[in-house]
Structure formats: structure tokens, C-alpha cells
Amino acid sequence: MIKIKDEHYISEGLARKCYFHPNDNNLCIKIGKPEVEVEHLYKEINYFKKIEKKKTSKFHYQFYAEYHGEVETNRGVGFVYSLVKDETSQNISLTLRHYLEMKNAPFKDDVFVEALDRLKQQMITHKVFVGDLRARNICCKILLDNSIELVVVDGLGHRDFLPFADWFGFFAKKKVERRFLRSKMYSLSAQRDLIKRMRENGATIV
């Protein structure tokens, strides 16, 4: 049994709290909030089981945080993932949402837009889909050469009954492009508007 303490807390979304793995600083453990249905938590896990045979060595970069299975913790069942960290500082990478709201962000908007395009291409090429594509679910990893890689940390999967996109490149491309358009993941000003509206509507987690 892994003992998670308050000091291990990293951040949270609507469904889960995210903690440092107490025994491995390259991993994090996510724990479902009590009010969240277990079924909801397993949607993403089941998708990870579907994609676990993908040859990650063929990826241009590891564009999603890998899932490493379940563990028992003092706070209930935990789901273990790779922790996304900046190479420059070894700090946990901030999300795209953090950078959107930063006064003096260290990267220009164009840099993020280019990185989003690289993320999109990887998703198309490797047929990995993200249903919940949002700024808070994408970590921005800073590399040693001061370039960035966008890494999806939450929201992987799709609910297609007949998963043509899993089988055919044409459908994969259409699916990913549609998702980026619907989520407005093509411009940072569109993302800022989205977040502003969410805050105006009273959302605390945006």
C-alpha cells in the first residue's frame, strides 16, 4: 500500500487529484474524487489498454503521458502515469492553460501554435485520439535547447461505436482535425477567450 500525504499534492481537475508518487519522482498518482463515478475514471484507462501496443519508439516525441497501471493507496485506488517535467529545471511542466494566462510568458504565441501543430500531426500519424482536448490537459514540456513539446496528460480516448479512425488514416486525420477545430486549439487568443468565458460563468477549474 502506497501512503500518499498532503505534501505530495500537485494539482487537480474536476474528476481526479494528482499527486507525486512517493517512491518515484518520475511518476504521478491520480486518485478519483469521491463524487466521481468509477466508470468515468475507467474510460481513459480502457483506452490506454487499447493503445498500449503502439510503438512509441516511432513517435517523434512522447506526446502523451504514459499510463503505468493501478496501485493501492491509503486514499483509494490510484492510477499511475509518467510525470511530465521540464528538462531545464526538472520542475513539473506547467500546462498550456498556465501559459495562456501568464503576463510575460517565456514563449511567443507562435511557438505554442507550432507545437500544437506538431502534437496534431503525431495524433494523426499514430491514431491516438483525445476527446477532452483542453489547455489544462496539455503540459508544456521545456527541453534543454529551450524548445517546447506539448504532452497530453488527460482526456485520451474516443467513443466511436465503429472506430474507423482507429483503422484508416483518412478517418484519423478528419477526426483529429475536427477535434482541434471544435476545441479551438489553433489560436491562443481563441483559447484565452474560452477561458475568460468559463471564468465569467463561475468555473473554478478552467
Ligand SMILES: Nc1ncnc2c1ncn2[C@@H]1O[C@H](COP(=O)(O)OP(=O)(O)OP(=O)(O)O)[C@@H](O)[C@H]1O
Ligand atoms: N502526467 C502529468 N504530469 C504533470 N502534470 C500533470 C500530469 N497529469 C496531470 N497533471 C496536472 O494535474 C492536473 C489535473 O490532472 P487531470 O487533468 O488528470 O485531472 P482530471 O480531474 O482528470 O481533469 P479534468 O477536469 O480535465 O477531467 C492537470 O491539469 C495538470 O496540471
Ligand SMILES: [Mg+2]
Ligand atoms: Mg484534466
